[in-house]
Amino acid sequence: MPRPSALDLATSVPEMVAGNGDAAPSDVESGDAAGAGVNVEAEARDSGVFEVIDDLDRDLVGLDPVKTRISEIASLLVVDMARRRFGLEAERPNLHMCFTGSPGTGKTTVAMRMAAVLHRLGYLARGHLVAVTRDELVGQYIGHTAPKTREILKRAMGGVLFIDEAYYLHRQENERDYGQEAIEILLQVMENQRSDIVVILAGYRDRMDQFFSSNPGMGSRIAHHIDFPDYDLDSLVAIARIMLDRQRYTFSAGAEPAFRELMSRRMTQPRFANARSVRNALERARLRQANRLVSDGRLLTRDDLMRIDAEDIYKSRWFSEAPDEAMLDERILPAG
C-alpha cells in the first residue's frame, strides 16, 4: 500500500472538497472551501490506521489506558491531516514519547505498533523500530560517544528510536559520565529533526521520573508520557491463551486453572515480569510436555501433540515446597 505522504494529500485535496471538483490546491485556502466538509473518519480509514489500532486492540490484552492514549494520538494526527487540507497549517506535533511500566507490560510491542501507526499516517517515512539500550549509545572513551550515538540515530531515521531503560543514560554519581553527551546529541536531533525521527524512551516509572528531573530538557521535549499498568491475573491467563494459540497448543480442561494458580503464585514472587513470565512459564510447560510425551513411548495423536496437561504445569518449581530452591533454579534459567 502506498504511504500517504503529505504531498499525496495535498494533491488529492480537490476530491475532498464537495462541489469544487477541479479546484487547484491553492483554492482551498480561499473562502470556497470554508463551508465544505471533510470526512475525518473516511480519511482515517483510507490511511489504514484503524487496522493497526484494531490489531493492537485484538493482540494486546488489557492495557486500556495505553490503548486510549494511542487512539487519542492517532485521532489528533488524523485531524491534523484534515486541517492541513484546509490550509490550517499547524506545526508538526511533537511525537516523542515516554513509556513507563514494569518489565513485560508490552512497551516494546506497543512501540512497534506506534511506529506502524505513524507510518500509516505519513508522519514517518519508513516506520521501522530501532531498539537500543545505553550500551549502543554511549562510548567507552572520550570522543567515542558522539559518533556512536549519531550512528544509531541515523539508522533510526524515518522510524522510531526506542531506548529501553533510558534512565541508565544519566549516571548521577558520575558527572563526567559519557551518557550526558549522548543525551545532548539526542536532544539536538529530537529538536531539529522532528520530522525524521520519533524517540520513545522506556523504563520503570520512578527511575524515569528521576531521569527527567535531572534532565529537564529531555522531559520538556517529550509530549506523551504513557504509563503501562501491571496485568491482573485474568489478563495473564488471557495472554497465555493467545500465546499458546499462536504456537498451536491448547490447554487441557485442567491445565487452565492450574496455570491460573501458577501465575497467582508467581505474581507475588520477586522478579515477576508480567507477560514475559507468562511466556517463560509456557516455554517450560512445553518442555515438560515434550518430556512426558517422549517418556510415554506410545503412539501420539495430533491432539496429544497440541495439548498441555495440568501435570505439565503442576510440576513447575513454583508449586514445590522449597521456595529457596526455586529461587536458585531461577538463576540458572532465564528470569521469569
Add this chain to the structure above:
Amino acid sequence: MHVTQGTFSYLPPLTDAQVKAQVQYALDNGWALSVEFTDDPHPRNFLWDMWGLPMFDLRDPAAILLEVQRCRDTYPARYIRVNAYDRTLGRQTTALSFIVQRPKNEPGFRLDRQEGADRQVRYTLHAYAADRPPGERYDD
C-alpha cells in the same frame, strides 16, 4: 566558472529535495552512501577527503542529509559530493556520484603550455584556486 562532475554534471545544481530523492533511489537499490569533500577542483582529482565512513544499514535519506548538512556547516566553501557504492558482485563500483555543494566563487582554470624538446608542446590545466594553500582556497 561552474565546475561540474559526476552523474548529474549536465544539470543545474540539485536542490535538497532532489538530493533527497536521489539518495532514496540509492537506498532503494541497496547502495551504501558516503559523503566526500575537497578544495582541489582539478577534474582529475577523484580522491576526495572522506566525511566520516561510508554509511551502511541506513533506511532513510534523512540520515544521509544529516551528514551532508554537518559537512556543509563545517566546510561551507568546499566542494561536497555524495557517492553511492553498488557492492553487487560483478559491479562493485561507484553507482552514483554527484556534487551537493560548491564554493560561491569558482575562479576556474588556466591553460599552461610547456615547451618540450623538438618544439613539442604539452598542455596542462591549472586551477586558479590551487595557487593558495589547501584549506584557504575558497575562504573569501
